[in-house]
């Protein structure tokens with residue numbers, strides 16, 4: 001499936017609730033004439049439609065998404081299983097299973113001090129969330145404007161950095177309050193983000209990972225991710241784990257373990273069995289979302305519209 005408008009670019013109505021609430025509140029202003037109320041109603045609906053329209057229009061011009069075709073993904077799968085001895089393929093054990101919002105279109109996932117922070121995508125549904133790990137309870141949420149499609153998320157010092165897909169805008173928030181501290185701009189499409197303690201690392205759906213200054217967001221260096229010489233396209237959500245970059249590969253249920261110095265794939269994690277444990281497999285979209293808790297050395301994974309979040313332990317052999 002070509003990565004374009006489907007499945008990433010659906011128009012969704014997450015912010016419609018805000019608009020509908022605003023429309024409801026119009027009834028609380030009896031001093032407004034019916035004509036004025038009608039004009040305000042039309043204006044709100046036009047704003048809603050325009051936001052979603054421009055979001056989808058921008059997504060339709062995707063470049064890297066065109067790389068993620070079925071034959072490209074099948075080539076990666078053949079490579080992974082061609083000669084397991086040359087690049088290790090890890091299996092997993094499920095240590096714990098936690099609830100995850102089945103409506104959350106997960107694009108970025110991290111864990112800090114026992115809490116999950118998540119960035120979700122789709123036009124009109126993009127959010128930043130703080131979640132109680134054990135219960136899945138939503139503790140805080142920030143809606144993005146309808147014209148943004150939320151992407152990667154990382155925590156730099158005490159600030160959350162959230163990217164958006166093709167709009168060229170990223171946001172920095174206070175971790176506790178979700179107060180938006182800064183909006184910054186970049187010129188490229190972006191997907192995932194993590195950091196290694198000194199630089200932030202960004203994916204863009206190709207095989208390239210870029211290392212950026214966390215304060216200026218200027219590029220310092222870049223690597224091309226390869227396994228046995230073959231570029232690994234469609235790199236998506238990222239997580240820095242014990243000196244390696246873990247990356248979801250869009251469209252397959254595998255995580256690449258990448259050497260940040262060279263881009264070489266050090267190993268693969270085969271998570272293709274996780275999907276079958278979901279109650280509603282038909283609604284579940286791509287495996288996406290890796291969070292690592294360095295304090296307890298725990299790894300968490302989930303997917304877009306997956307109703308479960310898994311703590312996993314890696315096995316040396318698939």
Ligand SMILES: [Ca+2]
Nearest residue numbers: 109238239290
């Ligand atoms: Ca992550």
